[in-house]
Amino acid sequence: MADHELRTRSVVDAVEDELRDQLLRGEVDAGDGVTEVGVAARFKIGRPTAKAALDRLVNDGILIRNGRRGLIVRVLSDHDIAELYESRIVLESHVAAVLAAQQHLPESATLQNDLLRLAANRNDASVVVASDVQLHHALVQAHGNGRMTRMHSTLMAEAHLCMARVQARQLLRAEQIADEHATILDAIAAGDATAASDLTRDHLERARDKLLATMFEAPTDEDADPAATR
Structure with missing residues (x-):
């Protein structure tokens, strides 16, 4: 070349x-x-x-x-968000189960959750978001299916865009997100495929429901938390 x-x-x-x-x-x-x-x-x-x-x-x-x-x-509608998270739930819950069955926990996923916690302590929302995205990427990449990885990258591009548009609404505390991630990672490390899959589904459904409930509402003072993301 x-x-x-x-x-x-x-x-x-x-x-x-x-x-x-x-x-x-x-x-x-x-x-x-x-x-x-x-x-x-x-x-x-x-x-x-x-x-x-x-x-x-x-x-x-x-x-x-x-x-x-x-x-x-792009402007994401409530239908777009519902479809996006349905796709993520199907893909990521399957990946979590497979990784748990192999007891294969990528170090990069643990690292990204640690970075997320540090960023939350600094109220650095942009790093919280980036670490959140990279953690989910790390798990899918560890599965080793190139087509799934490419599909997930496309989904996360839309998910990231959606989150960026509603970041000021502060839907979930970053510490809660890190805690939920930790339970998923612990289940993978322990080899509990059912728990890893169910916890991943719960994590994404909670984020989806928060987005759908507040996407088109004006933010309130009570919602303010500079380190929140999906």
Whole structure:
């Protein structure tokens, strides 16, 4: 492969990663448009490179095509959230059961939960969210099924976007999330496949129900907790 192709690919990766981070941080509002021309001008790159980066975000469901408006940041409905979490529950509860049957607990999952707790103590919501996402990724990757891993990455891109849009609503305390993660990890380490699966399902159903109950409500002062996520 030519050096030029390698350089072009790395630029696309870098632009994609930066755009993804900005969208997930909510720097562009849901429903707002994103253009190839604007991305090319901002990053001082060619339009084909900008298009390649944006196409990846379309494939992940973060951006959608909307007729004359072009690309817009996706707005997730209650139906989207229900489908998203149903898919995650099916995939992740199965993965937890398989890992438990093998008593295979990836160290990276434990590390991410430790990082989540530290971030909660610092009231660092962005790190809490990142560690939460990476913990779930680590478990699915440890299963070793490449197709499942790719499916899960797509699901988590949407889940992350959804969480970023409602982060100010502070739906669950970060400490509670870490505690729930710990029970799942303990069940995997102990080889209890039924408990690992059931605890994973309960964890995700609780997050789904919180989102569906509050997604379209205005946040209140009582909900404020800067270290909360799904």
